[in-house]
Every structure is written in structure tokens, then in C-alpha cells.
Amino acid sequence: MIKYIFYGLAIALIISSGIVVAIPSTDDFSPNNPLWNGLTKFVKYYNTTLITAVDVGKVPKGGVVLILGPSTTFRDDELGVLVDFVGSGGTLIIADDFGTSNQLLSGLGLNYSFTNALLADDLFMYRSPRMPRVRAYLSGRDYELYLNYPTTIDVGSLSSCIALSSPFSYLDLNLDNSKGVEEPYGPFCISYLIKHQLGNIILISDSSIVINAMIDLGGNRAFIDDVVRGREVYVVSDKWVRSTYAVVRDGLVGVLILAYTSNLRYLTILITCLTTYLGIRRLPKAVRVRYVDEVIKEVLERNKGWSLDLLKRLARDLGYE
Amino acid sequence: MTLIKTASAVAVIILALTAAITSTIPRHVDPLTVSDSVPNPVELANLYSIIANNIAYLDLTSAIGNVSTAKNIYIPKRFEGIILRVNELLEEYILSINNSKSLIDMLTTLVSRGDYKSSTTLLPEAYLSLAEARITHISLTKAVDGLRVLGVPSSEVRELANSTGTPLEVLGRYLDGLRSVVEEAISNATETELTVWVSRAEVSYGDVVEVYGRLTTTSGEPLSNQLVITHFGPKNTYVITDSEGFFKTTFIADIYIREALTYAEFMPRGEGLTYCRSNEVLVMVDFYTPNLRLTLSDEKVTPGQTTYLTISTDTYLEVYVSTKLVGDLKLDVYGEMVVPIRIPKLVDEGSYLIVARSAPRGYVGPTTNSITLEVVRLGPKFYLDIPKYVIVGFPATIKVMSDISYVLEAYTIPPTQTVVIGDEVYLNIPLSYLDPEISVVFKMMPTDPKFRSEETVFKIPTYNPISITTSLIGVGLILTITMFRGRRGRHEVLRGSGLEVVKEGGGIDDPIRKSFNELLGILSKLTGVLFEAHQTFREYVRAIEGRVSEGVRDTLSNYFMRVEGVVYGPPTTKGLKDVLADLLKELISWLRGLMP
Numbered sequence: 001m002i003k004y005i006f007y008g009l010a011i012a013l014i015i016s017s018g019i020v021v022a023i024p025s026t027d028d029f030s031p032n033n034p035l036w037n038g039l040t041k042f043v044k045y046y047n048t049t050l051i052t053a054v055d056v057g058k059v060p061k062g063g064v065v066l067i068l069g070p071s072t073t074f075r076d077d078e079l080g081v082l083v084d085f086v087g088s089g090g091t092l093i094i095a096d097d098f099g100t101s102n103q104l105l106s107g108l109g110l111n112y113s114f115t116n117a118l119l120a121d122d123l124f125m126y127r128s129p130r131m132p133r134v135r136a137y138l139s140g141r142d143y144e145l146y147l148n149y150p151t152t153i154d155v156g157s158l159s160s161c162i163a164l165s166s167p168f169s170y171l172d173l174n175l176d177n178s179k180g181v182e183e184p185y186g187p188f189c190i191s192y193l194i195k196h197q198l199g200n201i202i203l204i205s206d207s208s209i210v211i212n213a214m215i216d217l218g219g220n221r222a223f224i225d226d227v228v229r230g231r232e233v234y235v236v237s238d239k240w241v242r243s244t245y246a247v248v249r250d251g252l253v254g255v256l257i258l259a260y261t262s263n264l265r266y267l268t269i270l271i272t273c274l275t276t277y278l279g280i281r282r283l284p285k286a287v288r289v290r291y292v293d294e295v296i297k298e299v300l301e302r303n304k305g306w307s308l309d310l311l312k313r314l315a316r317d318l319g320y321e
Numbered sequence: 322m323t324l325i326k327t328a329s330a331v332a333v334i335i336l337a338l339t340a341a342i343t344s345t346i347p348r349h350v351d352p353l354t355v356s357d358s359v360p361n362p363v364e365l366a367n368l369y370s371i372i373a374n375n376i377a378y379l380d381l382t383s384a385i386g387n388v389s390t391a392k393n394i395y396i397p398k399r400f401e402g403i404i405l406r407v408n409e410l411l412e413e414y415i416l417s418i419n420n421s422k423s424l425i426d427m428l429t430t431l432v433s434r435g436d437y438k439s440s441t442t443l444l445p446e447a448y449l450s451l452a453e454a455r456i457t458h459i460s461l462t463k464a465v466d467g468l469r470v471l472g473v474p475s476s477e478v479r480e481l482a483n484s485t486g487t488p489l490e491v492l493g494r495y496l497d498g499l500r501s502v503v504e505e506a507i508s509n510a511t512e513t514e515l516t517v518w519v520s521r522a523e524v525s526y527g528d529v530v531e532v533y534g535r536l537t538t539t540s541g542e543p544l545s546n547q548l549v550i551t552h553f554g555p556k557n558t559y560v561i562t563d564s565e566g567f568f569k570t571t572f573i574a575d576i577y578i579r580e581a582l583t584y585a586e587f588m589p590r591g592e593g594l595t596y597c598r599s600n601e602v603l604v605m606v607d608f609y610t611p612n613l614r615l616t617l618s619d620e621k622v623t624p625g626q627t628t629y630l631t632i633s634t635d636t637y638l639e640v641y642v643s644t645k646l647v648g649d650l651k652l653d654v655y656g657e658m659v660v661p662i663r664i665p666k667l668v669d670e671g672s673y674l675i676v677a678r679s680a681p682r683g684y685v686g687p688t689t690n691s692i693t694l695e696v697v698r699l700g701p702k703f704y705l706d707i708p709k710y711v712i713v714g715f716p717a718t719i720k721v722m723s724d725i726s727y728v729l730e731a732y733t734i735p736p737t738q739t740v741v742i743g744d745e746v747y748l749n750i751p752l753s754y755l756d757p758e759i760s761v762v763f764k765m766m767p768t769d770p771k772f773r774s775e776e777t778v779f780k781i782p783t784y785n786p787i788s789i790t791t792s793l794i795g796v797g798l799i800l801t802i803t804m805f806r807g808r809r810g811r812h813e814v815l816r817g818s819g820l821e822v823v824k825e826g827g828g829i830d831d832p833i834r835k836s837f838n839e840l841l842g843i844l845s846k847l848t849g850v851l852f853e854a855h856q857t858f859r860e861y862v863r864a865i866e867g868r869v870s871e872g873v874r875d876t877l878s879n880y881f882m883r884v885e886g887v888v889y890g891p892p893t894t895k896g897l898k899d900v901l902a903d904l905l906k907e908l909i910s911w912l913r914g915l916m917p
Contacts, residue, residue: 009462026351036351049734058736122361123368125395127352133395144393148349168364188408208349216351232734241555262714262755263785266792274799289895314885318855 017252025246027070029211031235032253036213045073045163046228051235053078053234056085061233064091069207070239072102075094086199093227096154097151103201112192114205115152119188120170122179126217129177133189133218136163138226140176141221150206163191163204204225325568336545357397362472364393369468370477371409374486379491381419382790388412396471403467410461411485417454424450425492428499436596437510440503447496455489506595512539515549515599517585524574526608526684533688534585534599536566543567544594547587553604554581574606577686581606611636613679617671622664622696623771629674630692631659638679638688646673646694663693668769670698698773701725703765710782712758714752717781721743721763723774730764734778750783758782834896836905843912858885873915882906 024032031050034040037232042048048066051058051075056065065085074082086092094101099116106113121132126146136143147165152171158164169186170179179185194201209220242250259268296311322534335496368391375384385483388411396404424447431440438791462482469478469790515535520531532551536544550557553572560568576580585599611634618629637655647662661677673694681687706720720730721744732739737759738749750759758780845851846863856880862874869877887900 011662036353037349041450122364123394125360127355127395128350128358130350131352131355133393149351151611168368170444178705179364209350213352260355261757263753263757263783263788265757266789267698267795270792270796270799 013127020245020249021251021256024198025243025249027240027243027246029115029240030242030246031208031237032249035214037211039210039212041212041215042210042299043235044213046233048235049236052238056234058080059085059090059234060232061089063234064093066093066095066235066260067101067104067239068095068210068235069079069098070096070236070318071241072106072312073103074107074239079104083196084110085147086201087197090197091200091202091227091231092254093202093204093205097149097206097208099151101217104303108201110194110201111135111156112194112203114203115154115171117171117173118175118212119147119150119152119186119190119205120172120177121166121177121186123165123168130166130172131298132251134163134165134169136191136195136219136223138193138223141222141226143223143226145206145220145223146214146217147190147206148208148211148214152190153192153205154190155189158187158189160193161189161191162193164188165190173285232253239299252320257284314318325563329729350498358395359397359400359471360394360720362468362474365468365471366473366477366481368394369407369473369481370484373481376415376418376735377484377487379418379422379488381415381422385412393629397558398454401838403464406698407464407467410457410464414454414461414485416455418492421447421450421454421492422488425496425499426498428503432479432502432506433500434596435506435510437503437593438512438595440499441507443501444500451489451492458486458489493695508592509631510589510595512595513537513587513589513597514539514680515585515587515597516550517583517599517602519602519604521604523605524603524607525579526574526606526686528574530572530574530581530583531569532572532585533567533569534581536562536568536587536597538594540560544587546595547584547589550586551583551585553583553608554578576606577681578606580604602644602725608684609636609688611638611679611688613638613640613677613688613690615675615690617675617676617694618693620692621695622662624696624699625666627661628694630662632658632677633661634679635708636685638685639680639682639864641678641680642675643678644675644694646675647694649861658849662764664696668696670696670697670773684732699771700787701727701765701767701772701775703745703761703763703775703777705777705779707761707779707781711750713754713783714787717748717750718745721750721765723765725846726768728766728768732762734762747871752785754783754785755784755785755788811905818914833902833905836902836909840902840905840909840912843909843916847912847916860884876911880904880911884908895905 006270024030024034026033026035026037026039028037029039031039031043031048040049051065053067054077056078059065065082082092085107094104099114102113106130118130119127119132122129124133125131126133131146131148132150134145134147136145143163152165153161155161164187167187168181169188172179173183174180177303188204192203194203208214210224215221215224258264292315296315298307299311300306300308324416330433331361354670366668368387372387375387380541388408391404391411392408394404410414420702427442428440428447431437431443456914462485465478465481465485468481469475482788515534515536517532521528526528530553533554534549534551536547538544543562543564545562545564545566547562549562549568551560551568551570553574554576555578556572556576558570558572560570562568567586567666581604583602583604587594587597589596591709614631614633616631616633618631619626620628622628630642632642632652632654634640634654634656637653640652640654642652642660644652644662646664646668650660651659652658661703665887673696674691676689676691678689702723702725704722707915708717711717719731724743729741729744729746731741733748733750737754739746739750739761740749746763746826748759748761760778760780762778764774764776765792844861848868850861850865850868852861858878862878862881865877866876884901884904887897887904
């Protein structure tokens with residue numbers, strides 16, 4: 001009985017693991033998430049590499065690093081690495097709509113912040129006032145960006161903004177989906193470019209323009225193409241709070257990738273083949289065991305005087321057990 | 322039954338695990354799940370009010386701009402037609418108001434000039450344009466009414482219709498006023514006539530041209546003391562008519578225009594006279610257009626290189642040369658002049674225009690010419706000596722060779738320790754690196770500006786010695802274990818059988834052992850196959866298949882089964898050893914009979 005429970009647990013674990021590996025995570029910004037809120041399209045279009053914040057120091061000069069809606073704070077050493085990266089010619093894009101990266105902005109010595117107020121537009125929108133459309137101007141070209149629950153950037157003067165909302169946009173401060181008397185009208189700054197030594201920092205007050213559902217809308221992709229300009233793109237992936245499912249899945253997938261595509265594959269493939277071979281050998285034997293029991297039973301019925309123990313030994317001698 | 326139990330256990334465990342693992346709530350909204358919102362009617366009304374105000378104040382440029390903005394409003398598909406039509410009609414209406422306004426402005430100019438004849442021709446056109454605008458406005462009023470479907474209040478809709486109609490009234494009243502002026506003027510004013518002629522129809526540059534003319538009424542009566550404007554090409558001057566209506570003026574033909582249009586205009590200031598314009602006379606002005614030729618020693622150059630611009634003229638010229646590459650130059654050229662143009666080192670690749678203009682000098686007129694210079698960078702040749710593979714944990718060297726001087730940068734993806742010294746790249750991939758390959762990016766930046774920078778990526782297979790060694794050890798262990806188990810396995814089979822007692826002879830009686838040994842000897846002679854110690858009877862029978870006839874094999878098999886039957890079967894009265902001894906003797910006797 002215990003044996004059956006053990007077998008059941010083992011098979012269930014293998015099947016569950018298989019299901020977990022096959023079904024991607026549904027986390028926001030997950031690079032493996034093909035659903036509307038994932039980043040599979042962005043990763044595919046720009047051949048993106050995921051790195052940790054501290055590894056930004058290893059990104060080659062002139063690369064592009066994207067920080068998307070960070071949920072955790074940045075340490076001093078990480079801030080130092082980011083400042084050096086930009087100073088030596090890199091481009092740092094910070095896209096945030098919850099204001100969680102304001103700690104990063106002040107750590108970088110910037111006097112700007114994301115307001116964390118929800119921007120709405122009752123006229124220039126896409127399907128909903130909370131998905132406003134804004135105009136962006138970069139490198140002498142004009143883009144129409146489609147946003148998804150964005151915020152705004154608090155800057156001194158709108159004249160240096162590279163994207164602005166329409167004059168009909170407003171900040172829905174009380175989140176009642178309508179313009180109140182005390183709620184200010186636009187235009188508001190949506191994207192801002194800061195030159196720092198040899199590099200640039202680009203602030204975007206909506207992290208959603210790169211998700212699968214939004215990247216192909218309007219001029220979102222063309223705008224990102226203009227910012228990236230064919231350079232290597234890296235996404236900082238260790239500042240999101242991941243779900244348990246994502247952690248478990250990434251662990252399993254990581255183990256599989258390590259086992260079957262890395263230099264460990266030689267040993268792993270060997271063990272897999274051996275396990276499979278032994279499994280195949282044991283299976284007919286298990287079938288044969290059941291068959292031999294029935295044969296012994298029949299022999300005993302025909303030869304009532306024969307010894308059961310001896311017949312079992314004979315069966316063992318013949319390799320049926 | 323067992324299978325059912327296992328399957329149930331599996332199902333329960335999977336369900337339990339599934340319930341335990343849940344995903345988090347995302348922070349965005351899937352656009353496809355969002356229901357289509359209509360634009361806020363208040364904001365919509367605001368936007369169209371702005372447009373209506375623009376129209377009302379005849380700020381038609383802003384009005385058109387705001388209509389373009391209104392085209393970007395998001396409208397659910399079911400209401401798209403309404404806004405599309407409103408915007409379309411607004412544009413049409415603005416354009417027709419603009420047209421009417423332009424015509425009215427022209428009329429105003431003509432009337433102020435006293436040109437009532439032309440005004441009379443233009444008046445019907447202006448009225449027609451206004452009528453068309455009025456028709457468009459009627460359609461617009463109906464279309465704007467459709468905004469009520471989108472929630473815009475009726476009062477706002479009415480206000481929009483009224484505001485947009487304001488220019489029609491304003492322009493209509495103004496036009497009526499102009500018409501009155503023109504009609505009155507025509508009924509009361511005297512028509513005039515103007516004639517001009519010139520002293521010479523062909524002149525050289527710098528010559529004096531005399532222009533004569535006479536101003537009269539259409540009935541021939543001279544008009545004296547009237548101000549007439551005479552034109553000679555782009556130049557003009559004012560002159561007063563004498564008592565007979567004649568006038569004369571002179572111009573110096575110091576213009577570089579081959580055909581100077583000469584005519585006169587009379588613009589009355591009240592006095593009941595009409596505007597008139599004289600006949601036109603073409604005066605040919607002769608001047609010399611010099612030759613200016615440009616050639617380059619090299620029309621395709623690299624940065625840092627110098628090319629020579631040769632400027633050839635057939636007369637002395639003051640030449641201004643301008644180009645983005647070297648700025649502007651002022652040169653005095655007579656015959657041929659060679660100017661070096663040094664291409665800056667940091668200039669971008671592309672085509673650059675060099676324009677040369679000559680300043681006019683009296684009879685010698687101006688001329689211009691241009692030539693295109695192409696700046697290109699050469700592709701450098703690099704040779705990379707890359708290893709076929711890299712063993713991680715051990716340094717690897719990549720040599721870069723080129724016949725030009727360059728600065729080299731290199732890095733790996735993913736990043737690992739990479740050192741560039743001179744023209745060599747040293748890779749030190751750590752032992753913890755398990756990926757099967759690594760990408761190495763090389764950036765070669767030639768110091769000579771005539772070459773462009775190159776970036777190239779190579780993928781090099783990597784092998785991890787620890788992983789490979791562990792695999793080999795694993796293979797060896799598995800093989801060893803498998804072989805060892807095989808021997809033990811057989812031995813265990815043998816140990817479990819009572820035949821071991823017969824074969825191995827641990828404590829056995831000599832007669833049976835002697836008979837058995839004899840049996841083994843006969844069998845090996847007869848069949849040619851040795852009965853091995855580890856073999857069972859069945860295995861031996863299988864081993865001799867093909868070496869003896871079927872009948873012999875079957876008989877032998879039966880004898881072996883009878884031996885087994887004795888050993889494993891129920892006890893006999895005669896005793897196991899005696900029965901066994903008899904059976905062995907019988908078998909040996911039969912086998913001897915088979916031997917030649």
C-alpha cells in the first residue's frame with residue numbers, strides 16, 4: 001500500500017512538473033508570458049537579454065537598459081552601477097506607472113518624479129478614457145503612443161518633454177472615472193529625455209507600452225525602435241515581485257535547460273537513457289510476473305502434489321522474477 | 322485493482338497541487354476586454370465649440386487645425402459615421418468660407434484701387450462662393466444634430482450651428498456693401514484709358530530707357546495732373562501727367578532680366594474716375610552671362626583626403642563657393658583657379674553639394690553652377706584567428722590581424738572576463754559557465770578616418786571539463802555496475818536452484834557426482850558445447866540447438882525435465898539419490914548409444 005502511495009506521489013509530481021513547465025507564467029512583464037501582459041513580443045523584436053541590476057555594469061558601452069515598473073528598491077551599489085552605465089554612453093529607459101521607481105530617480109540624482117496620479121482622456125483615447133493616446137516627438141519624427149493606465153511625470157517645464165497628453169486629458173485623482181472640478185486638465189508630460197554625460201535617461205510614465213497587448217498598437221513599436229536604434233537591449237529582471245508559480249516554473253525550466261542544453265547535457269542524457277532503458281525492461285517483467293502467477297496456479301491445479309515454493313524457485317531460475 | 326488505486330492517488334495529488342499554485346492579479350487591463358467607451362459629451366462639445374469660435378472669428382487656419390485634431394477623437398465603430406461626416410462637412414465649410422473671404426479681399430483691393438471694371442467681373446463669383454458656403458452650412462447644421470446621439474446636449478448643438486453660421490452673415494453684409502460701392506461708382510465714374518510707348522525696345526545693360534504715355538478718358542479727353550505709376554520690369558516710379566495728359570519717365574536698364582515688362586497704371590483717388598492699366602511693352606535687355614565651370618580632381622573621396630576644385634571662367638569673376646564641408650569661400654577668378662578642399666576627418670558619409678555663384682559686374686551678369694562630391698569610408702579588412710572551441714576554466718586567445726591601425730574592443734554575451742591587449746583578446750570563461758556556446762563581439766575602430774568602424778559577432782562552442790569528466794566517470798560506473806550485476810544475478814539464480822547441489826557437489830555422494838561428470842563429458846563430446854557451471858539445463862538445451870537433431874534435443878530435454886521433476890517433485894519411496902542415480906545412468910546409456 002505504501003509502495004502505491006509512493007508511486008502515486010512520484011507520478012503526480014512528474015505530471016505536475018510537466019504541466020508547470022508547459023504552461024507559462026502569467027506574471028506581468030514575464031519574458032515567457034505569451035498572454036496580453038507578458039513580454040514575449042518585446043523579447044522577440046529586440047532580442048532582449050535579462051540581467052540583474054548589478055550586472056548592468058557588464059553591459060557593453062552604448063547598450064540600452066530598460067527598467068520596467070520596479071516593485072523593489074535599488075541598493076546603493078546598484079544605483080552606482082546605473083549612473084556609471086549612463087555616464088559612459090549607455091541609454092537607460094525607466095518606464096513606470098505606479099511611481100515605484102521614484103526612489104531610483106532620486107538615487108540617480110534626478111529632480112523629476114512620476115506623479116502616481118492616473119491620467120485619463122475622454123476624447124483622445126483607445127476604447128477607454130484610462131487608455132489615452134498621446135503624441136511623442138523624437139528625432140524629428142512624430143508618434144502616437146497608446147497608453148494603458150498611465151501616470152505623468154512631474155517636470156519643471158513641458159517644453160522639454162518628448163511626449164505630451166492632449167489638452168483634454170486630466171488627472172483622475174479620486175479615481176471616479178470622470179473629470180472633477182479640482183482635477184487638473186492637461187497637457188501633461190508623458191516622456192522626458194535627460195542627457196547625462198555621454199549617455200541618456202528616458203523616462204516614460206507608462207510601463208505598459210511594451211507588453212504584448214500594447215506594443216503593436218499605434219506608434220508604440222516605432223517609438224521604441226527609434227529609442228533603441230538597433231542597439232543591444234537588456235531588461236533588469238530582478239526588481240519585480242514574482243508569483244510563486246513563476247518562481248517554481250523558472251526554477252524547473254532553469255533545471256531542465258541546465259540539464260539538457262548546457263555542458264551537463266552529456267551526463268543528463270546518459271542518465272535519461274539509462275533510466276528509460278531500465279524502466280522499459282522492468283515493465284514487461286512486471287507484466288510477466290502477473291502472467292507467471294497465473295501459470296503457476298494452473299500447473300498446480302493440474303499437478304496437485306507439486307510444491308508451490310519449488311515452482312516459484314523454478315520461475316525465478318528461468319528469470320521470470 | 323492496483324492500477325485503479327494508483328490512478329486515484331495520482332488524480333488526488335495533482336488536484337491538490339494545482340489548488341496550491343495560483344497566479345497573481347496583473348496590474349494592467351487587457352484592451353480586448355475593455356468595453357468601447359464613447360467620448361465624453363461635454364469635452365466633445367468643448368472641442369467643437371472651439372472650432373465654431375474659430376470659424377465665427379474667421380480664424381480659419383486655427384479652425385482647420387482643430388478639425389484635424391478632432392479627427393483623432395476615439396469613436397466606437399457604431400458612431401464613427403456621425404463624427405466622420407461632421408468633420409468632413411466642417412472642412413468643406415471652412416474651405417468655402419475661406420474661398421469667399423479671399424474673393425471678397427480681392428474685391429476690396431480692386432475697389433480701393435478704383436478698378437470697378439474688374440470688380441464687376443469678380444462680384445458674381447464672390448456671391449456664388451458665398452451661396453455655396455451657405456448650402457454647405459445647411460448640411461453641416463443637420464450633421465451636427467447627430468452629436469446628440471453621443472450625448473451632447475441640444476443647447477450645445479444649437480449653439481454650434483449658430484456660431485458656425487456667423488461668417489455667412491458678416492461676409493454677406495460686407496459683400497453687399499462692396500456691391501453698392503461698385504454700382505454707384507460705375508454709374509457715376511468716368512472711364513479712363515492709358516497708353517505707353519518706349520524710346521528703345523532693345524537696350525544693353527546700363528542703358529537709359531525712356532517711357533512715354535498718355536492718360537485720357539475713354540472719350541479721348543486728356544486727364545491732367547493725375548498720378549500714374551510706370552513699371553519697368555521689377556522697377557517702378559510715379560509720374561504726374563501734364564496738361565495734355567502726357568507723361569514721360571526714364572529708367573536705367575540695370576536689371577539682369579532679358580525681357581523687362583513695361584506698362585503703366587492709373588489709380589484714381591476719388592474724383593469719379595476709374596482705374597485703368599496700359600498696354601504692355603517688352604524691352605529686351607542685353608547682358609553677358611559668363612561661363613562658370615566646376616571640376617573636381619576626385620569626385621569620390623574619403624575623410625582626411627584632399628580633392629581639388631578647378632573653377633574655370635571666361636572672364637574675371639568674383640566667385641562665392643559654398644559647401645557644408647569647408648564653409649564659404651570668396652575667390653577672384655580669371656581663367657582657371659584650383660582650390661584644395663580638405664575633407665574633415667569626422668564628416669559623415671554621403672553626397673555634398675558644392676555651389677559656386679558669381680557676382681554680377683556691369684554688363685557681365687551673374688551665373689551659378691554646382692557639382693556633387695561623394696564622401697565614402699572604406700571597409701577595413703580584418704582577419705580573426707578564432708579557436709574552434711573553448712574549454713571553460715582555461716584562458717583562450719583570439720588574435721585580430723589587419724594591415725591598418727585600429728583600436729579594438731571586445732566583449733562576450735553573456736558577459737565574462739574579457740581583456741584586450743593590443744591585437745589580442747583574452748577570454749577567461751569561468752568553470753561555472755555551462756552554456757554550450759558563447760558569443761564574442763568585436764568592435765574594430767580604425768584610427769585612419771578613411772575606414773569605417775566594423776562590428777562583428779562570433780559564436781564559439783564551449784566545453785566544460787568538469788561536466789565532461791563527470792559524464793565519463795558516470796558512464797564507467799554504470800557499465801561496471803551493470804556487468805557486476807549480471808554475474809551476480811546469474812549466480813543468484815543458480816544459488817536458488819537445487820541443481821546447485823548436483824553440480825557444485827557440496828557434500829554430495831561420489832556415485833552421483835561421478836555419473837554427472839561422465840554425463841558432462843559425453844554431452845560435450847556429442848554436441849561440441851561445454852556445459853558451463855553457471856548454465857541451467859534449459860540454457861544448455863538452447864545452446865546446443867542446431868548442433869544436434871531435433872529428436873535428440875527433445876529427448877535430452879525430456880530427460881532434464883525428469884531430473885528436475887525428481888529434484889523438485891514430491892518425495893518418492895525409493896529415495897531421491899537412488900532415483901537420481903538411476904535416471905542419470907539411463908541418460909548416459911542412451912547418450913552412449915548415440916555416439917559414433
